[in-house]
Amino acid sequence: MEHSVPSVQAPPPTERVAIFGAHSQIAHFLLSGLARQGHRVLALHRQRRPDSGGDAPGITWKRYSPDNLADVLRPGSGLQRAIHLAPLNTLPDILPTLANAGVRRLIAFGSTSTAYKQASGDHAERNLITRIAAAEQDIAERCTRLGIQWTLFRPTLTYGCGMDGNVAFIARFIRRFGFFPLVGAGPGLRQPVHAEDLAQACLLALANSATYSKSYDLSGGSTLAYREMVAEVFRALGRKARMPEIPLSLYRAALNWLRLLPGLRNLSPEMADRMNLDLCFDHAGATRDFGYRPRPFTLDELALRARSD
Template sequence: MRPLGEKSQSLVIGASGMVGSHIVRRLFSDGGQPIGLSRSEQQDARAEWIRGDLAHPQSISWPQVDVIYCTASARLLANALPELVTPSLKRVVLFTTTSISTKANSTDPELRAGIAEYANAEKDVTAGCDALGVKWTVLRPTIIYDEGRDKNLSRIAHLIGKARFFPLCGRGRGLRQPVHAEDCAVAAIQAARSVAAENKIYDLPGGETIT
């Protein structure tokens, strides 16, 4: 088996999304041609595209790759693992959410239930990888932004740009650490290449705390 390195063959699940598209771009810039999985047809020549739905893994002809990057649902990945793991696979890098560690004890029962589902799906992915002999790394980002593409910070910026003000409910004391989608991609690629990151979970906050 080839040692894991910059030229490793990679599959990006969620390759047309904010983080996944940055992973594809960076892997391509490193001289590789990653394989992207998308539910719709894609025209980006930086990747070889497979059209398919992770919810129906048995319908996909999974390629032989060294690394899988997954920015899609952890639950879907956990269910699909037996179908997509090939003998060449060495590492799975999964994105979940920092909320697993920061909101587990929320006073909102509905929010607690949702976070518990996230946590159980994450646990099922890592346990499935362990059972199949595949190393894994989990990255838990905070709120992700990517200029013009995200549905949170970019939406706020657009509103301020049009209205010249921003309506604020309450005192605005809540703190956030937004992290850029490209920084998430860099972290994922570095994690996949690091022996020290095997079977580890990392919170991935942005570098600045803002109200």
Template sequence: MNVLVTGATGFVGRAVVGELLTRGHTVFAGSRRGGALPGTVGVPLDVTDPGSVFRASGHARPDAVVHLVGIIAEQGEQTFTRVHVEGTRNVLAACARHTRYVHMSALGAREDSGSGYSRSKAQAERLVRESGLSWTIFQPSLIFGVGDDFFGRVLRELVGTAPVVPQIGDGSFPFRPVSVQDVALAFAGALERPETVGQTYALTGPEEFTFRQLLKLELSALGKRKPIAPVPLALMNLLVPAMQVLPKPPITRDQYAMLKEGNTAPNGPAREAFGLPMHRLEDALPSIVSPSRK
């Protein structure tokens, strides 16, 4: 099967591409620079440019499209609406009617969410459901693996920089992180399972953690012993907007809104549908936070 993957050179994209190649598919790796990954055909693809998307699709003539492109923070013209909503609209428009379509959304996607990220993901989902294509939507929780941004950078810097680890509120917000290997297996597996057409799956891991427990796990993986100090939400509500004047704030308004909502769901439907092995966060964290992986 010819498969066009958008966002192929990203953290999740590389894992999905690797799994697709293992299963014998011909992969067209779409990225803004058009660089090829080993075993793939590189295709220049900017989802915010309709012409670029149509050219990439015309070159690949895909039987299936795996749409992974997304951003976690807005920057200049790269807004959630432009990348997630308009980008998805452009990709769908370039698909032939027979195309099998697999879509990366996010757990917590809701059009009434306090997070612009989550709202835009929900709006993109609506476009997919209305497209008339044979689609499957995945909603992953926090995705972990070597090279990830949250555990490998954000949380690592949070617990490793100051002598005291700041904790948002009481730290009770629940999360169920999922491994990038399990995510890749689900995306590739959907192409081989016709019964998953028209289905939406939450992608979550085998264990649920509070935010405080994640901080402790990160400290343990780094071999550090530090006190954890709760920061009241009332104070965080003042600090987070003030941080936005920084060139690269440690936490954006959107990330703060999502953290307070938590990010968890049962893993049964996806685990059973795709036979996911359910890799454990505790087993992967030492490699993720290793100094050689910075």
């Protein structure tokens, strides 16, 4: 199906929206999209802001910490809506501050990984997923008490700006070593979703009451095997596909060495195991309620760029 971008009604020019996680890959597309539609955007982040580039029209940048957020988001500032792109487990504790500042509409991002990582053999991974799942329930309950209309998005494997640990990681590995190892044949199905489509989902749902108090899985427009996804990265890089199949035992034995290399310290046996698992999710509810239509798996220079670019 051909990818199309549904039209979005422009909001009143007085509307103000706070974006948490403003340096994320979804925010890369979302900030300008909101500003083009007339929103006044407050881009919130916890990193040192890059020296290059000032405030774009309609976008104001603010660095914050949990300790000073109440000073950054003061009552009477005109803030009405918030989109939370930062880790979901950081959201519940700041909800009272958002409500006090005037926020009555919230979109937050979790992950479809809560559906399959709770049985992970990696203790740290399992603990993180447990916290995210608990945060989902906590957010729904607190928002109801605070009078905030909430929507939760759970995207699948996200790519698009060279900032992810999926497609961009595969591209970096191929550039460095010239091959990408598969544990087994890599038949597990994937639905990569472009960060720009997730930004568009926010624009479509923000003022749509049909999305209130609902959670949506947001998958991409293509379903392909892990092996096919890696092959697409090789093609986009102009490289011959070299995907040696190795046993899990050999992968485990090489892990201690691989983790010493820059950018590879987060490798785990569980990541290798999942190459052979189907991780597919249905986004029909999002299409029905707010016209979500993700593009097919598409790689461009931005999606493949090195993180330091």
